[in-house]
Amino acid sequence: MRNLIDILDFDTDEISALIKTAEDIMVHPEKYCDACRHRILGTLFFEPSTRTRLSFESAMLGLGGNVLGFSDSSSSSVSKGESVSDTVAVVSGYCDIIAMRHPKEGAPYPALRHSAVPVINAGDGGHYHPTQTLADLMTIHRHKSSFENLTVALCGDLKYGRTVHSLxxxxxxxxxxxxILISPDELKLPDFVKNGIEYTETDSLEDGIRTADVLYMTRVQKERFSDAAEYERLKNVYVLDEEKLKLAKHDMIVMHPLPRVGEISADVDDDPRCCYFEQTRCGRFIRMALILRLLSDISEPDVKRMSESFEENGRRCGNPRCITSCEQELAHRFYTDANGIVRCAYCDMGC
Incomplete structure (x- = not known):
């Protein structure tokens, strides 16, 4: 069966098909209102969420299905020390498909190995967020018609920004x-994401915005910082306001995965270039299309993952945000990237 853990699990043709289905659902919702009748979505949110969790629930209800799950891990057996693997193994017996968010990077990998139903990664720490990327791609497609030859500026927390990595x-x-990568030195994009892309780096929003077709703003994420003082120093480093927006092209679009905490002034919300609330609406429809796709043929084989990874006696991932730091008896696995750097197969951190 197919799962969605990383946006690269779906090729470009499959993404185009998802967008086409989502756009059809927007126009003809009545065609799909019973498509998942008697099907159940399990929502396992080990980390707080508003848009992602509610849009998944709304998506399944819009398809005629039902939802069960939890929005706070403290209300589940996780609070008693239960592992991700055991939680998923149990819940997958109660539902037809699972959407899971977890604060640890790489958590979806042990989840899918123990699940009897398809697993959708709804965000794993500062790693990946593929369904937000699907919503982002749908939004870009609606405004630009094509993904080719675009200049995309990404601003803010590029280090821990899972939406940035997936996009x-x-x-x-x-x-x-x-x-165009706009960030302070402390929040620069990780090397494993930079591999093979054409990019320039700057710490100036004013410089980075001028040639962009798409500006993707992000918040500095307090929950990713262990040092509160460092967060306070960096949290307002970039603010998009009317004056800065005057520097941008007339047809540039402004995106943000939300929530925002001050990095986009409310004064620009009425600018027709600002699409962040449209992104949230696209999120519901693209998740409806994704659920339909994953439930359409349970016998379809999944993409290969970790096929080139290996175990090495004595080597351990040193990332405290990696799922290997807490998941019971999870084998530490690694791979060698195109530059010869050995990385954790769960969180992609260089070892």
């Missing part, structure tokens, strides 16, 4: 895409 991986597969 770059998705867009890098299209011809002529260039990235």
């Amino acid at each position: 770059i991986f998705a867009l890098a597969r299209y011809g002529g895409v260039r990235f």
Whole structure:
């Protein structure tokens, strides 16, 4: 059966098909209102969420299905020390498909190995967020018609921004895409995401915005910082306001995965270039299309993962945010990237 853990699990043709289905659902919702009748979505949210969790629930209800799950791990057996693997193994017996969010990077990998139903990664720490990327791609497609030859500026927390990582991986597969990476040194994009992309780096929003077709703003994520003082120093480093927006092209679009905490002034919300609330609406429809796709043929084989990874006696991932730091008896696995760097197969951190 197919799962969605990383946006690269779906090729560009499959993504185009999902967008086409989502757009049809927007126009003709009545055609799909019973498509998942008697089907159940399990929502396992080990980390707080508003848009992602509610849009998944709304998506399944819009398809005529039902939802069960939890929105706070403290209300589940996780609070008693139960592992991700055991939780998923149990819940997959109660539902037809699972959407899971977890604060640890790489958590979906042990989950899918123990699940009897398809697993959708709804965000794993600062790693990946493929369904947000699908919503982002749908939004871009609606405004730009094509993903090729775009200049995409990404601003803010590029280090821990899982939405940024997934969007770059998705867009890098299209011809002529260039990235402008706008961040302070402390929040620069990780090397494993930079591999193979065309990019420039700057710490100036004013400089980075001028040639962009898409500006993707992000918040500095307090929950990813262990040092509160460092967060306070960096949290307001970039603010998009009316004056800065005057520097942008007339047809540039402004995106944000939300929530925002000050990095986009409310004064620009009425600018027709601002699409972040449209993104949230696209999120519901693209998740409806994804659920339909994954439930359409349970016998379809999944994509290969970790096929080139290996175990090595004595080597352990040193990332405290990796799922290997807490999951019971999870084998530490590694792979060698194109530059010869050995990385954790769960969180992609260089070892």
